[in-house]
Amino acid sequence: MGKQMTEMLKGTLEGIVLAILSVRPAYGYEITARLREQGFADIAEGTVYALLVRIERNGLVGVEKVPSEKGPPRKVYSLNVPGREYLEEFWTTWGFLADRLGQLKEEGK
Amino acid sequence: MGKQMTEMLKGTLEGIVLAILSVRPAYGYEITARLREQGFADIAEGTVYALLVRIERNGLVGVEKVPSEKGPPRKVYSLNVPGREYLEEFWTTWGFLADRLGQLKEEGK
DNA sequence: CTTCACTACTTGGTGATACTAGCTACCAGT
DNA sequence: ACTGGTAGCTAGTATCACCAAGTAGTGAAG
Numbered sequence: 001m002g003k004q005m006t007e008m009l010k011g012t013l014e015g016i017v018l019a020i021l022s023v024r025p026a027y028g029y030e031i032t033a034r035l036r037e038q039g040f041a042d043i044a045e046g047t048v049y050a051l052l053v054r055i056e057r058n059g060l061v062g063v064e065k066v067p068s069e070k071g072p073p074r075k076v077y078s079l080n081v082p083g084r085e086y087l088e089e090f091w092t093t094w095g096f097l098a099d100r101l102g103q104l105k106e107e108g109k
Numbered sequence: 110m111g112k113q114m115t116e117m118l119k120g121t122l123e124g125i126v127l128a129i130l131s132v133r134p135a136y137g138y139e140i141t142a143r144l145r146e147q148g149f150a151d152i153a154e155g156t157v158y159a160l161l162v163r164i165e166r167n168g169l170v171g172v173e174k175v176p177s178e179k180g181p182p183r184k185v186y187s188l189n190v191p192g193r194e195y196l197e198e199f200w201t202t203w204g205f206l207a208d209r210l211g212q213l214k215e216e217g218k
Numbered sequence: 219c220t221t222c223a224c225t226a227c228t229t230g231g232t233g234a235t236a237c238t239a240g241c242t243a244c245c246a247g248t
Numbered sequence: 249a250c251t252g253g254t255a256g257c258t259a260g261t262a263t264c265a266c267c268a269a270g271t272a273g274t275g276a277a278g
């Protein structure tokens with residue numbers, strides 16, 4: 001997309017990935033692919049991997065190495081309890097923001 | 110609020126301010142006050158001023174200096190044509206993101 | 219008349235985040 | 249041997265909001 005999307009993703013991409021992981025565990029390459037399918041066509045692979053390292057370091061996910069038939073072993077991430085709490089906070093924050101924005105959009109027309 | 114909100118505001122605060130200006134021209138101090146009323150209690154003044162400088166530099170707004178009875182002269186910003194186009198793009202981008210997030214939230218429960 | 223409070227704008231430095239642009243490595247098919 | 253798909257990693261860059269402090273003007277309180 002463009003610069004606007006890039007900036008908007010700051011702060012939300014983390015929540016998006018956590019939300020994906022809340023459905024079921026997944027590994028980086030898979031998450032990137034799913035994002036692309038969902039319309040986030042130009043999210044760089046490197047971005048996702050860096051984000052995964054970060055949320056692991058912050059203790060929001062657990063990791064398990066699983067061998068793959070095609071290529072190097074996968075690092076499968078799964079949301080843990082602190083991760084779920086963090087995701088809840090994310091939805092609250094997002095809800096507040098979406099409310100304000102929705103209101104502003106109404107006023108603007 | 111917290112770190113999540115800070116990060117989420119990146120990219121959206123600009124749109125929020127442009128949306129405020131799309132209703133009618135305003136100056137920095139006024140915009141800050143209005144944001145606080147609207148629930149963005151802890152947006153730093155410096156942040157708003159820096160943002161205004163940026164959108165002026167990017168040619169999205171016009172500026173007019175207006176004397177004030179109380180304090181230094183006000184710099185009144187008004188949205189120009191490129192600014193309105195940019196705001197349109199912002200709403201499109203926001204709409205896309207809000208859609209995806211809404212869908213993800215559904216799947217997650 | 220000096221201090222305080224409110225109005226109004228400015229500036230330098232910091233931290234967090236996504237992007238760019240590469241790289242390593244494993245496997246299958248041509 | 250080479251290509252393409254799978255899978256993960258890294259260094260450097262740009263952008264953005266925040267923090268902290270400062271500059272100025274006005275009016276009211278002491």
